Amino acid sequence: MSSKLVLNVPNMCSKKDYNNFNIEEKIKFWIDNEINPNLSIHGGSILFIKIDLKKYVFLKFLGGCNGCSMSNITLKNFIEKKLIKKFPEIKGIKDITKHVHGNHSYY
Secondary structure, three states: OOOOOOOOOOOOOOHHHHHOOOHHHHHHHHHHHHHHHHHHHHOEEEEEEEEOOOOEEEEEEEEOOOOOOOHHHHHHHHHHHHHHHHOOOOOEEEEOOOOOOOOOOOO
C-alpha cells in the first residue's frame, strides 16, 4: 500500500509563468501576495478592477477597508508607493470604492 501527498498552493506560480503574465496579471498576483495578506490583518482586502489608458490602476476596497477612515492613507502611502516602485510604468491608483463606514470598517 502506498500513499501520496498532494499540496495545492493557490497563488504559487513559477518564475517562467510569472514572466509570461501581462501587466494586469502581474499586478493582480502582486496584490494577492504582497498587499492583501497585510490588509487581511484588519479584515480587509483590495480588488484589482482595471488599468486605464493613462496607466492608472483602479482598485476597490473590501471588508474592513471599506469605510475605514485610514483607507486613503493606506492607498497613497502604502499601496500606491509600493505599486509604482514595483511597476514603474504605472502612474498612480484610483479608488472606486463607495465607502460606507459601519461596524465592518476597521477604523
